[in-house]
Amino acid sequence: xxxxxxxxxxxxxxxxxxxxxxxxxxxxxxxxxxxxxxxxxxxxxxxxxxxxxxxxxxxxxxxxxxxxxxxxxxxxxxxxxxxxxxxxxxxxxxxxxxxxxxxxxxxxxxxxxxxxxxxxxxxxxxxxxxxxxxxxxxxxxxxxxxxxxxxxxxxxxxxxxxxxxxxxxxxxxxxxxxxxxxxxxxxxxxxxxxxxxxxxxxxxxxxxxxxxxxxxxxxxxxxxxxxxxxxxxxxxxxxxxxxxxxxxxxxxxxxxxxxxxxxxxxxxxxxxxxxxxxxxxxxxxxxxxxxxxxxxxxxxxxxxxxxxx
Amino acid sequence: xxxxxxxxxxxxxxxxxxxxxxxxxxxxxxxxxxxxxxxxxxxxxxxxxxxxxxxxxxxxxxxxxxxxxxxxxxxxxxxxxxxxxxxxxxxxxxxxxxxxxxxxxxxxxxxxxxxxxxxxxxxxxxxxxxxxxxxxxxxxxxxxxxxxxxxxxxxxxxxxx
Amino acid sequence: xxxxxxxxxxxxxxxxxxxxxxxxxxxxxxxxxxxxxxxxxxxxxxxxxxxxxxxxxxxxxxxxxxxxxxxxxxxxxxxxxxxxxxxxxxxxxxxxxxxxxxxxxxxxxxxxxxxxxxxxxxxxxxxxxxxxxxxxxxxxxxxxxxxxxxxxxxxxxxxxxxxxxxxxxxxxxxxxxxxxxxxxxxxxxxxxxxxxxxxxxxxxxxxxxxxxxxxxxxxxxxxxxxxxxxxxxxxxxxxxxxxxxxxxxxxxxxxxxxxxxxxxxxxxxxxxxxxxxxxxxxxxxxxxxxxxxxxxxxxxxxxxxxxxxxxxxxxxxxxxxxxxxxxxxxxxxxxxxxxxxxxxxxxxxxxxxxxxxxxxxxxxxxxxxxxxxxxxxxxxxxxxxxxxxxxxxxxxxxxxxxxxxxxxxxxxxxxxxxxxxxxxxxxxxxxxxxxxxx
Ligand code: NA
Ligand code: NA
Numbered sequence: 015x016x017x018x019x020x021x022x023x024x025x026x027x028x029x030x031x032x033x034x035x036x037x038x039x040x041x042x043x044x045x046x047x048x049x050x051x052x053x054x055x056x057x058x059x060x061x062x063x064x065x066x067x068x069x070x071x072x073x074x075x076x077x078x079x080x081x082x083x084x085x086x087x088x089x090x091x092x093x094x095x096x097x098x099x100x101x102x103x104x105x106x107x108x109x110x111x112x113x114x115x116x117x118x119x120x121x122x123x124x125x126x127x128x129x130x131x132x133x134x135x136x137x138x139x140x141x142x143x144x145x146x147x148x149x150x151x152x153x154x155x156x157x158x159x160x161x162x163x164x165x166x167x168x169x170x171x172x173x174x175x176x177x178x179x180x181x182x183x184x185x186x187x188x189x190x191x192x193x194x195x196x197x198x199x200x201x202x203x204x205x206x207x208x209x210x211x212x213x214x215x216x217x218x219x220x221x222x223x224x225x226x227x228x229x230x231x232x233x234x235x236x237x238x239x240x241x242x243x244x245x246x247x248x249x250x251x252x253x254x255x256x257x258x259x260x261x262x263x264x265x266x267x268x269x270x271x272x273x274x275x276x277x278x279x280x281x282x283x284x285x286x287x288x289x290x291x292x293x294x295x296x297x298x299x300x301x302x303x304x305x306x307x308x309x310x311x312x313x314x315x316x317x318x319x320x321x322x323x
Numbered sequence: 324x325x326x327x328x329x330x331x332x333x334x335x336x337x338x339x340x341x342x343x344x345x346x347x348x349x350x351x352x353x354x355x356x357x358x359x360x361x362x363x364x365x366x367x368x369x370x371x372x373x374x375x376x377x378x379x380x381x382x383x384x385x386x387x388x389x390x391x392x393x394x395x396x397x398x399x400x401x402x403x404x405x406x407x408x409x410x411x412x413x414x415x416x417x418x419x420x421x422x423x424x425x426x427x428x429x430x431x432x433x434x435x436x437x438x439x440x441x442x443x444x445x446x447x448x449x450x451x452x453x454x455x456x457x458x459x460x461x462x463x464x465x466x467x468x469x470x471x472x473x474x475x476x477x478x479x480x481x482x483x484x
Numbered sequence: 485x486x487x488x489x490x491x492x493x494x495x496x497x498x499x500x501x502x503x504x505x506x507x508x509x510x511x512x513x514x515x516x517x518x519x520x521x522x523x524x525x526x527x528x529x530x531x532x533x534x535x536x537x538x539x540x541x542x543x544x545x546x547x548x549x550x551x552x553x554x555x556x557x558x559x560x561x562x563x564x565x566x567x568x569x570x571x572x573x574x575x576x577x578x579x580x581x582x583x584x585x586x587x588x589x590x591x592x593x594x595x596x597x598x599x600x601x602x603x604x605x606x607x608x609x610x611x612x613x614x615x616x617x618x619x620x621x622x623x624x625x626x627x628x629x630x631x632x633x634x635x636x637x638x639x640x641x642x643x644x645x646x647x648x649x650x651x652x653x654x655x656x657x658x659x660x661x662x663x664x665x666x667x668x669x670x671x672x673x674x675x676x677x678x679x680x681x682x683x684x685x686x687x688x689x690x691x692x693x694x695x696x697x698x699x700x701x702x703x704x705x706x707x708x709x710x711x712x713x714x715x716x717x718x719x720x721x722x723x724x725x726x727x728x729x730x731x732x733x734x735x736x737x738x739x740x741x742x743x744x745x746x747x748x749x750x751x752x753x754x755x756x757x758x759x760x761x762x763x764x765x766x767x768x769x770x771x772x773x774x775x776x777x778x779x780x781x782x783x784x785x786x787x788x789x790x791x792x793x794x795x796x797x798x799x800x801x802x803x804x805x806x807x808x809x810x811x812x813x814x815x816x817x818x819x820x821x822x823x824x825x826x827x828x829x830x831x832x833x834x835x836x837x838x839x840x841x842x843x844x845x846x847x848x849x850x851x852x853x854x855x856x857x858x859x860x861x862x863x864x865x866x867x868x869x870x871x872x873x874x875x876x877x878x879x880x881x882x883x884x885x886x887x888x889x890x891x892x893x894x895x896x897x898x899x900x901x902x903x904x905x906x907x908x909x910x911x912x913x914x915x916x917x918x919x920x921x922x
Contacts, residue, residue: 395763
């Protein structure tokens with residue numbers, strides 16, 4: 015091939031992880047298009063650490079990444095909106111969000127930073143506890159929880175929980191040794207870290223999920239600009255295939271998680287619309303409020319996201 | 324020459340002292356965090372990050388002092404067996420390699436620090452401190468490494484006398 | 485250029501830089517960045533800072549300086565001497581009691597220190613003169629302490645295990661547990677050999693220095709028990725759900741500092757400045773190697789060297805035990821020249837996928853690797869413990885230390901073979917306390 019592109023992500027390679035599969039599909043489809051582009055995939059942080067991928071893309075040192083956008087929120091605080099409690103609610107709404115003014119704003123910031131979005135992806139997640147099922151905010155009281163991202167931490171503290179931050183790979187030991195009572199992460203991580211062995215109740219995403227995270231496939235604008243129009247088209251077409259594959263699989267991930275927990279004898283619950291509204295009320299007082307006050311354009315972003323039906 | 328050596332070594336010792344204080348403070352803060360979280364049941368917001376960045380800072384700021392005390396471990400097998408002239412050549416070469424790497428790292432670290440400073444980047448946690456604060460020890464400490472290495476080369480070639 | 489050619493180039497450049505005596509951290513870093521510049525252009529320099537910084541900024545690594553501080557605090561006090569003396573007073577009527585107290589003190593001290601040279605120095609300062617005084621040959625006195633000291637990185641806490649855990653993303657708590665029984669096993673093997681060797685040479689094993697009254701036995705305990713208490717507390721904290729290894733390390737370090745101050749009434753500023761200086765020297769050295777290894781494994785991966793070697797070995801299709809023997813030989817060889825932390829960081833990203841693919845357990849392998857590294861600590865040309873003993877016992881020649889240490893290398897090889905035959909020695913305890921690994 016004339017052009018070799020490096021694609022990096024943090025998930026295990028070749029083991030059926032959907033995000034790895036998305037990147038592999040991209041690589042296969044681009045190869046099939048026969049436009050002189052080869053994509054080399056580096057899974058499992060074997061090239062860049064998860065957090066370092068963004069900076070490397072903006073500098074043109076990394077070409078492609080499947081990247082949880084919130085990881086770059088230290089540089090672009092607006093990205094916190096892509097891991098903000100209660101902004102997405104369910105997979106159908108995630109699909110509508112992708113083409114909304116909210117995502118237009120986010121993607122404009124992405125582009126201005128020198129990065130191109132190749133494929134959209136929203137992952138759902140939930141809560142699991144060894145103490146008490148987490149549904150309404152009151153159930154959070156007194157539970158030591160590992161949350162994913164500061165916006166969630168602010169909301170959970172607002173509900174009376176306490177927070178212990180650690181990498182997702184340490185959640186299992188944390189629960190087992192009693193350092194943690196509960197954890198909040200993606201459906202995929204719940205299964206791959208076998209958290210069903212250490213918990214007694216799972217709050218599955220269902221129709222009222224608080225936890226969604228935007229994990230698109232991104233490409234460095236510098237690498238993008240070096241491609242011919244034909245190559246760019248092939249890449250976008252491949253991205254579309256990857257995105258459609260993911261949309262079909264995303265719900266399947268939740269089902270897989272529910273099955274794993276049920277098989278392990280763990281109680282599985284969902285949040286009711288009332289629970290969801292109660293959490294949203296707390297989020298408005300905590301994470302949304304912080305976000306609106308501290309992030310330029312934050313208030314508008316939240317309003318635009320909530321306006322999507 | 325000996326003025327340069329003395330001045331740089333004094334600066335290295337000063338930063339070494341800061342690095343020791345940072346290391347001690349990390350033990351205090353970790354203990355504080357454990358007490359707050361497990362015995363008082365409270366949330367810990369800043370402790371984890373403080374401890375990480377304090378020890379990273381101790382590493383960078385303490386590195387010139389460790390170089391001064393010949394603490395960066397190397398394989399000195401050939402150096403010990405060689406005669407005085409080849410030994411001096413080898414010591415100079417290894418110091419030049421050290422300078423080359425430290426200069427590149429300090430330069431790159433400076434760029435990273437400068438970006439964080441001028442774009443107002445923050446750490447992506449609840450504490451959300453400006454990223455330039457934990458980044459500053461990298462160009463400072465590793466930059467001082469270059470100066471300390473130059474002093475070491477002077478010593479090899481008799482500057483200490 | 486093919487990945488294998490790149491690999492050969494990187495290896496040659498690295499060996500050349502190491503040979504002239506470049507510090508390991510800077511040799512690794514320079515080779516990596518030069519390879520990246522040659523392959524991808526000057527732009528590569530732009531990611532140097534973030535990669536190096538990112539490699540160090542992790543909560544897991546916090547435990548390294550903290551455990552080093554803990555070991556330095558205990559080593560700077562007379563605690564090692566007291567520990568040794570307590571064991572001696574209690575065991576001195578038992579045949580071979582001196583051997584047992586020496587190696588026993590090493591293994592107990594190992595539970596307070598993450599590093600082997602520290603263990604060696606703390607016990608050797610008292611143990612070696614005591615052994616020679618009672619007529620043990622220099623070789624046995626020096627060799628048994630040099631070997632006993634290596635237990636510092638096998639019996640938890642262990643800086644080597646922490647580094648392995650970070651490099652391979654395995655659980656540090658589980659790694660610590662995996663090292664515990666093999667650590668005891670090696671202690672027993674060392675004791676058995678020493679007693680056998682003494683018999684063989686006709687050295688009396690029941691030579692009493694003096695008799696101790698029951699009161700004399702009791703009066704050493706108050707100074708020793710607090711440190712045994714810290715060992716117990718750390719184990720409880722780690723496995724009883726109070727804190728993560730990094731947290732346990734920080735708390736343990738602070739408590740050891742306080743105990744040293746309170747029990748020994750050591751309030752001199754010079755003591756603290758020297759123990760913090762020792763801590764800084766060791767932890768900065770290790771952390772810089774860790775940061776540079778981050779660049780090194782990035783360069784190897786970016787140039788597809790890691791992936792190509794792994795693929796190449798998986799295609800070799802040899803018996804998994806032949807593979808294990810080759811890996812052991814390789815690790816031993818690397819250990820002759822390089823310190824444990826450097827060997828682990830440079831080889832783990834390449835070896836681990838191969839190990840797992842061949843069906844070996846990563847926690848079991850950590851123990852095998854650590855014992856290999858222990859051997860490296862008492863073999864020339866770069867055997868850190870040999871030089872430590874040389875420093876604290878100037879009247880014993882390096883040759884005697886070396887000859888004395890060699891039989892213990894044999895003990896460790898026996899230990900590795902036993903672990904291969906019965907992996908449960910390493911895996912039983914972690915599985916019992918923490919459930920099966922992920
Ligand atoms: Na130890
Ligand atoms: Na060696």
